[in-house]
Amino acid sequence: MALPQVGGGSYHFNSNNFMIEAESVPQVEGPYPLSTLRHSVAHLMASAVQKLYPGAQFGFGPAIEHGFYYDFELPEPLTEKDLRKIEKEMRRIANRSPKIEKSVVSREDARKQLQEWGQTYKLEGLDLIPEDEEITFYFHGDGDVRWGDLCEGPHVDSLKDHNFVFKLQRVAGAYWRGDEKNPMLQRIYGTAFWDKEAMDVHLAWLEEVKLRDHRKLGSDLDLFSTHEEAGAGFVFWHPNLGTVRREIERYWWDLHTAGGYKPVYTPHVSRESLFAVSGHLENYGDMMYAPMDLDALPYRVKPMNCPGHALIFKDRGRSYRELPVRWAELGTVYRYERSGVVHGMLRVRGFTQDDAHIFCTPEQLADEIAGVCKLVDTVLKTFGFEYKAYLATKPPEKTIGDDAIWERATESLKEAAASVDLELELDEGGGAFYGPKIDYKIKDALGREWQNSTIQCDFNLPERFDLHYTASDGSQMRPIMVHRAILGSLERFVGGLIEHFGGKFPVWLAPTQVAVIPIREEHAGYAKGLAERLEAELFRVEAMLDAGHMNKKIKQAQKDQVPYMLIAGEREAAEGTVAVRRRGTREQTVVPFEQFLEMVTGIRDTKSLEVPEP
RNA sequence: GCUGCUGUAGCUCAGUGGUAGAGCACUUCCUUGGUAAGGAAGAGGUCACGGGUUCAAGUCCCGUCAGCAGCUCCA
Numbered sequence: 001m002a003l004p005q006v007g008g009g010s011y012h013f014n015s016n017n018f019m020i021e022a023e024s025v026p027q028v029e030g031p032y033p034l035s036t037l038r039h040s041v042a043h044l045m046a047s048a049v050q051k052l053y054p055g056a057q058f059g060f061g062p063a064i065e066h067g068f069y070y071d072f073e074l075p076e077p078l079t080e081k082d083l084r085k086i087e088k089e090m091r092r093i094a095n096r097s098p099k100i101e102k103s104v105v106s107r108e109d110a111r112k113q114l115q116e117w118g119q120t121y122k123l124e125g126l127d128l129i130p131e132d133e134e135i136t137f138y139f140h141g142d143g144d145v146r147w148g149d150l151c152e153g154p155h156v157d158s159l160k161d162h163n164f165v166f167k168l169q170r171v172a173g174a175y176w177r178g179d180e181k182n183p184m185l186q187r188i189y190g191t192a193f194w195d196k197e198a199m200d201v202h203l204a205w206l207e208e209v210k211l212r213d214h215r216k217l218g219s220d221l222d223l224f225s226t227h228e229e230a231g232a233g234f235v236f237w238h239p240n241l242g243t244v245r246r247e248i249e250r251y252w253w254d255l256h257t258a259g260g261y262k263p264v265y266t267p268h269v270s271r272e273s274l275f276a277v278s279g280h281l282e283n284y285g286d287m288m289y290a291p292m293d294l295d296a297l298p299y300r301v302k303p304m305n306c307p308g309h310a311l312i313f314k315d316r317g318r319s320y321r322e323l324p325v326r327w328a329e330l331g332t333v334y335r336y337e338r339s340g341v342v343h344g345m346l347r348v349r350g351f352t353q354d355d356a357h358i359f360c361t362p363e364q365l366a367d368e369i370a371g372v373c374k375l376v377d378t379v380l381k382t383f384g385f386e387y388k389a390y391l392a393t394k395p396p397e398k399t400i401g402d403d404a405i406w407e408r409a410t411e412s413l414k415e416a417a418a419s420v421d422l423e424l425e426l427d428e429g430g431g432a433f434y435g436p437k438i439d440y441k442i443k444d445a446l447g448r449e450w451q452n453s454t455i456q457c458d459f460n461l462p463e464r465f466d467l468h469y470t471a472s473d474g475s476q477m478r479p480i481m482v483h484r485a486i487l488g489s490l491e492r493f494v495g496g497l498i499e500h501f502g503g504k505f506p507v508w509l510a511p512t513q514v515a516v517i518p519i520r521e522e523h524a525g526y527a528k529g530l531a532e533r534l535e536a537e538l539f540r541v542e543a544m545l546d547a548g549h550m551n552k553k554i555k556q557a558q559k560d561q562v563p564y565m566l567i568a569g570e571r572e573a574a575e576g577t578v579a580v581r582r583r584g585t586r587e588q589t590v591v592p593f594e595q596f597l598e599m600v601t602g603i604r605d606t607k608s609l610e611v612p613e614p
Numbered sequence: 615g616c617u618g619c620u621g622u623a624g625c626u627c628a629g630u631g632g633u634a635g636a637g638c639a640c641u642u643c644c645u646u647g648g649u650a651a652g653g654a655a656g657a658g659g660u661c662a663c664g665g666g667u668u669c670a671a672g673u674c675c676c677g678u679c680a681g682c683a684g685c686u687c688c689a
Contacts, residue, residue, distance in 0.1 A: 077618055172684030173617030180686045184617045187684070215681095219625080228662070228680045287688085333689090338615045339680095341687065351689065452689080489689045520646055547646085555650040569648060581649065588649065 030164065030194030032156045038063035040100060040155040041090075041166045041192040042070045043138060047147035048089035049074070049188075052082075058149065059121045059176055059185045066202065067191030071174055073121070078186055083168040086188070090166070097142040098160030102153060110135045110150060121176060121185075122150050165199050166192035209446055214498035215344040221503050221511075221561065224345060233342035233349030235491055240511035243540065244497075245490060247509050249330060251382070251607070252354055252487070259375055261328040261356055266308030268332060272298040278307040279464055287335045305331035306458075306483060309357040310465040313479075318469040323479065324360035324368050330490070331355045345495030352490045358482040359467070362408055365480055369416035369438070369455060372484050376440060376453045377420070379486050383497065384609050385442040387453075389422055392430035392437045399433050401459035409457045409480065410436045434460030435480075444500040452488035452496075457481075504583060507563050507600065508607045512542045514600065515557035519569030521547050526573035530566055530593060537601060558583070563611045564600060566593075580614050589613050 030037060042061040049056050049072055059071030105113070107126070114122045129135060129152075138155050139148040156162060168190040176182035193199040210216075218224045223241035226234060237245060253263070272291050275281045280288065284303055291298035302308070309327050318325075332352045341347050358368050373389075380387050391413055394406045413436055417424045424438065431437055435457035441449045458481040461467075468476045487493035497505075507513055514534055518527035524545045531543035542562065544553040550567070557565050565581040567588065572578055578596055579588040591614045599614045 079619080170683060171618070174685045175616075178686070180616065184685075186617075189684085226680090232680065335688085338687070340615060340617095340685085347688070353689065454689085485689075487689090492689055517649085519648055522646085549645090549647060549652075551647075551650065551652090553649095558650060565649085567649065571648090579649080586649070 031162055032154075034192075034194065035063040036154055037156055037162075037164055037194065038068040038192045039153075040159065041164075041190065042068040043100070043140065043147070043149055043151070043155065044090050044094055044159055044166075045086060045168065045188060045190060046070050046072070046149065047093055047141050047145055048086045050147055051089055051093070051145050052086060057121055057185075058119055059174075060125070061149075067169070067189060069174075069187050069189045071176070071185040071187045073183070073185050078171045078188070080171065083171065083188065087166075087168050093141055093145050094159040097140065097145065098158045100138055100140045100155045100157060100159065102155070103137045103139060103148075105135055105137060107135055110137070113137070113148075114150060119150075124177075126150060162194075164192055164194050165196045166190060167199065167203070205446070209448075209499075212446065212499045212502045213344075214346070214495045217498050217503040218344065220559075223498065226344075231349075232339060233337055233347070235345050235348055235350075241494065243511045244505060244509050245494060248487070248490070248494070252330075252379075253328075255375060255378065256326075256328045256356070259326070259371060261326040264309060264312060264327045264329050266305060266312075266329060266331060267302075268334075269299050269301055270308070272300045274307050274311070275300055275302075277464055278304075278310070278461060280304065280307070287337075289334055289336060301334045302331075303333050303335045305329055305333065305353060305355045306357060306461055306481070307465075310461055310467060310481070313359055313467055314465055318359075318467075318479075320361060320469055320471050320477070323469060324358050324364050326356060326358045326368075328354075328356035345491045345498075348491050351492065353485050354487040354490065354493075356484055358484070359462075359469075359479040360482065361469075361471075361477065362405070362412070362480060365409060365412040365457070365482070366415040366419070368482060369413055370419045372455050372482070372486075373416060373420045373422050373438070376455075376486050377422075380440070380442055380453070382607050383500070385444065385500070387440050387442045389417065389424050390427040390430070390439045390441070391417070391424040392427040392432075392439060394431050394436060395429045395433060399431075400463065401435065405459055406436065409459075413438055413455075413457070432456060432458075434458045444496060445502070446499065450492075450496055452493060453486045454484065454488070456483045458483055503561050505561070505563075506607065506609045507603045507611065508605075510561070510563050511540065512557075512560060512562045513540045513564065513604065515542045515544060515553070515560075515562045515565045517544050517550055517553045517557065517565055517567045519550050519567060523569050523573055527566075527568050530568060530578065533593070533597065537597065539600070539604070554581070564596075566596065582611050582613065584611075 039062065042063065046058055046061055053074050055075060057073035059073070061070030062068065110126055111123065114126060126135070136151065136153060137148045138151045138153055139146065140159060141147045168188055170189050172187050172189070173184045174187040175184055191199065191202065193202065221240060222238050224238055225236045226232070227236065230236070272281065275288070280303060288303050289301045291300055309329070312327065313325070330352050332350065334350045337347060337349050342349065360368050393410055399406070414424065417438065427439070437454060437456035439451060440453035441451050443449055462478050462481050467479055469479055471477045505511070516527045516531045518524045528543060528545055531541045534541045542557070544557070554565060554567070561583060563583045566578040567581060568578055572590070576593055577590050578593050579590050580596055581588045596614045599612070603610065603612065
């Protein structure tokens with residue numbers, strides 16, 4: 001999809017290059033910051049709602065990352081159709097009396113005013129304003145559309161004298177003040193920009209997000225499904241995505257083997273008492289599935305893998321000489337998620353973590369963390385993700401472990417990051433109750449941030465399981481346990497990957513890597529030979545040899561996002577060449593088959609994200 | 615879980631109380647085509663599921679399940 005030309009830079013989403021060129025996003029300067037404009041448009045919207053739905057109660061209406069929203073309590077539910085009506089009214093109001101005026105009032109006058117208007121939520125909002133802060137109202141409109149709002153501002157001075165565009169996007173429910181114990185209000189989301197082109201680019205971005213939705217691609221590309229028969233939040237991986245997953249797992253195990261990790265496997269079901277020891281029952285019980293009775297004892301499906309790994313550590317005495325131990329498991333866990341939150345592959349009720357636990361001494365901690373940081377870097381770069389890392393430190397209360405060990409562990413995290421040139425942003429007090437951690441945020445091809453990788457120090461589980469090792473002086477010491485996941489969960493990671501790549505998987509991951517298409521049926525023999533040569537090199541090949549039209553096969557292979565098509569007719573058969581057509585292009589390059597094979601082998605084996613010409 | 619919306623063929627969707635439809639995909643036959651839709655015929659639906667209203671329900675009502683946009687919560 002080609003987007004409007006903006007500021008001399010063109011903007012293409014759908015080329016073979018899956019990344020979006022972020023630098024070509026236009027930055028249009030208006031007379032006020034964009035967030036001020038959006039906040040003012042939120043007011044404009046609220047006044048229109050007031051006009052159309054007398055008796056509306058108003059909640060909050062701030063500017064947000066890509067626009068704004070305003071929460072209302074209305075006698076009837078809004079539909080998308082009502083949004084057009086509200087937009088129309090907004091334009092009318094803005095044209096008629098566009099000035100926005102600020103009015104500073106006393107707390108008492110503010111209260112009186114809001115009582116007069118009958119705005120109960122706003123009155124509650126008034127009480128949230130600190131004593132020493134100035135209280136302001138902003139007014140616009142006149143006559144029957146005169147509208148004011150308790151608001152700290154700032155706002156644009158006029159809704160008419162500056163050029164801007166806006167659009168109301170959707171309506172949804174939202175709890176008053178974000179608390180599910182409070183009543184639910186109706187929220188209208190919208191956006192506003194200083195110029196139409198910028199908004200068009202933003203809307204096109206939203207379209208692209210929709211096109212790349214892993215649920216849509218999941219069905220278009222035959223990747224995965226969920227089933228009413230199986231229940232919400234349980235993912236069925238189809239052969240195509242199974243192939244992607246197997247490649248990722250193979251890569252993951254190779255890296256971990258090289259990194260000194262040993263594989264472990266632990267049961268999906270264990271006695272409930274195990275989770276009492278680990279503390280999961282107490283702290284995580286709401287997320288766990290109900291117990292099942294086996295021989296009159298309660299058993300549970302595991303929500304995490306760590307208790308199992310702790311049991312393995314505890315199975316025999318450990319010496320300082322064998323530390324650190326690094327144990328990895330692609331461990332499938334089950335967690336109860338409320339029905340409204342399950343979402344494709346990104347939020348599910350059963351998933352596989354790329355889990356590993358490192359048991360080490362405090363002295364070893366920094367080196368171990370550094371090793372994990374390197375591993376994370378390698379993996380994320382392989383998939384083309386940029387990332388940022390955050391150091392989450394000791395929360396203010398309810399923690400386990402004395403200050404000395406917290407300090408030492410936090411220092412180790414810092415030291416480790418420094419040793420691998422990893423910049424850490426501080427997330428003060430963001431650690432778990434059981435230890436400090438480093439969290440990674442990755443940025444995908446659409447510029448969206450995801451949280452996947454995490455490295456967590458744990459002082460709690462070693463305590464609860466009474467884990468120990470014999471130190472060189474013969475004393476019994478407590479190991480530190482490091483939990484770490486790089487992908488997070490395979491479901492969420494691969495679901496995100498589908499969107500990151502827009503279904504255009506790099507060669508090493510692509511379910512079908514090469515499609516072989518004969519021009520006429522009589523060339524099928526040559527084509528078959530090519531396919532066999534590729535299969536002998538362990539390529540995943542689709543040999544489209546049946547009697548059908550070449551054009552249909554090309555169309556099919558393009559739709560399936562196959563990175564390379566080899567098209568072979570009389571000339572190619574005579575010369576031992578292939579006409580190579582790359583994903584997302586219409587050009588062909590005719591090269592000797594051997595040359596193609598060598599090129600594509602290199603691309604695959606280096607896990608390149610490119611799909612170059614041969 | 616909550617608010618609102620939705621569920622008709624594999625997919626996208628039409629069908630507002632009276633005999634279930636279209637395009638694409640699929641199957642068969644014809645077509646032998648040099649880079650994204652050749653032609654014809656055919657098959658395919660317990661209208662998510664259960665109950666109710668009605669002479670009559672895909673259509674109206676209630677419930678359940680599943681999905682969508684969010685909220686809240688999370689890998």
